[in-house]
Amino acid sequence: MGNPNTRKSSIIRALTGFLYQNPNNTRRYEVQTTNNVLHMYIEPSSLQEKNILPNAFINMCNNENHILVALWIKDRTLRNRERTYYPRGVDYIQHFINAGWNIRQVVVLGVGAIPNMPNLPVNTGFFFIQNPLTIF
Numbered sequence: 001m002g003n004p005n006t007r008k009s010s011i012i013r014a015l016t017g018f019l020y021q022n023p024n025n026t027r028r029y030e031v032q033t034t035n036n037v038l039h040m041y042i043e044p045s046s047l048q049e050k051n052i053l054p055n056a057f058i059n060m061c062n063n064e065n066h067i068l069v070a071l072w073i074k075d076r077t078l079r080n081r082e083r084t085y086y087p088r089g090v091d092y093i094q095h096f097i098n099a100g101w102n103i104r105q106v107v108v109l110g111v112g113a114i115p116n117m118p119n120l121p122v123n124t125g126f127f128f129i130q131n132p133l134t135i136f
Contacts, residue, residue: 001089002109008070009044048086054095
């Protein structure tokens with residue numbers, strides 16, 4: 001999670017080998033960890049940027065066991081006729097938890113704290129990386 005231009009997508013691609021234009025046009029990847037291979041659904045662009053509401057993403061990924069997704073910290077309202085509202089990143093996380101998802105880790109880039117942070121379950125780990133990352 002981070003504000004726009006904090007290299008969220010770049011970090012996800014670097015860590016997973018994700019390609020936007022992969023041969024099978026899929027978001028499902030096998031990611032090697034120290035102990036095993038995770039079958040993971042990956043969405044490197046923030047859901048707010050891609051105009052995907054929380055419940056729509058839950059429906060897209062409800063049968064997935066491992067999900068890696070980017071979120072913006074702040075909310076976003078489209079200036080269309082409907083004025084579509086996309087909530088803050090922590091509100092997406094709250095929707096995911098309410099749907100029964102187990103959120104293991106959240107990495108927050110570019111800030112030291114999230115204003116008006118809701119009370120989330122204790123098993124949800126937040127790691128804050130304040131300095132912007134440069135990937136060469």
